[in-house]
Amino acid sequence: MDIxxxxxxxxxxxxxQEHGWVRLPGLVGPGDVAALRERAVAHVTARGAAGPGAVERGTLVDRAFGQSRDIGESDELFGALALAAEMGRNAVRLLHGVRAVRVQVTNLLVKEAGEHGATEFHQDFPWMPMDRSAMLTFWLALVDVPADMGSLRFYSGSHRxxxxxxxxTRVGDDQLSQHPWLKELELSPPLDLRAGDASVHHALTVHxxxxxxxxxxxxxxTVTYFDADALYTGTPYRQTDGxxxxxxxxxxxxxxxxxRP
Structure with a gap:
């Protein structure tokens, strides 16, 4: 199955490489996005109004969005996109200096109007059990996502x-409250994304x-890739434990x- x-x-x-994020218009074509969207809607409908994979509704993450982690393992179409050769080549070029990448996780995300709130500004990497931070995430819009639907915003250069x-971890502990100086950096403009457009951000980019x-x-x-040469640190992490x-x-x-590219 090719995408x-x-x-x-x-x-x-x-x-x-300069800003720690980039918009990629038309990363995936309309026909493939329509097929992915159909699968996504089916998953969301099957999971009910709480959103895909919604568990522990009291957590701060679940208040921001619903998610179905590792969707690429259970759905062959999403899996095919995550493993597409051009996705790997793009990830290697964007990260710069890595010879190959591994898939860290795939995820289907839903942000419901009236149910989910804002996603607090954060970095992705602080939780990870890798010994190096060469990691990035492709965020693919499956529907048209105008800025007021909740497209991502980034503090440019924060990855440096x-x-x-x-x-x-607790209410009010977002990166801006911990590090007020981040507001001195340029905040990316609100992004109006069409279905098939993607944004990509480094795991150290505050978003x-x-x-x-x-x-x-x-x-x-979303699909996250990391340096194939990264070493396991043993840090406790649900995905890698056991x-x-x-x-x-x-x-x-x-x-x-x-x-590999």
Missing amino acids: AVRQATDDEVGFF HGLLGRSF GAPANRRDSPRLSF LGLEVNRPFEHPRFPCL
Whole structure:
């Protein structure tokens, strides 16, 4: 099963490396996005109004969006996109200096109007059990996502400031409250995304999203890639606990398939 993915341009690669995020218009074509959207709607409907994979509704993350982690393992179409050769090539070029990448996680996300609030500004990497931060996430719009539906915003250049700590651990602990100086950085403009457009952000880039102000749900698919040479640190993490990974060895396990350019 093939999904056509376009190659990122040199300008897009350069923008990402400077700012820590980039918009990729038309990353996936209309026909493939329509098929992915159909699958996503079916998943959301099957899971009910609480959103896909909604558990522990009291957590701060669940108040921001519903998610179905590892959707690429249970749905072959989403899996095919995550493993598409061009996705791997794009990830390698964007990260710069890595020879290959592994899939860290796939996710189907839904932000319901009136149910989910804003996604607090945070970094993705502070939770991870990898020994290096060469990691990024593709955020693909499965429906048209105007800015007031909750498209992501990014603090440009924040990926250059290293590990800033965990968020989503308690109310009011977002990156801006922990590090007020972040407001000195440029905040990306509100992005109006069409279905098939994607944004990409580095795992150290501080990012967040407003609440969905539209009547329909915001549907998106994400896939995160990391440096294939990264070593396992043994840090407790639900996704890796119990897999038998060896500390200070690469993530050589079927859960983390490797893509080479």
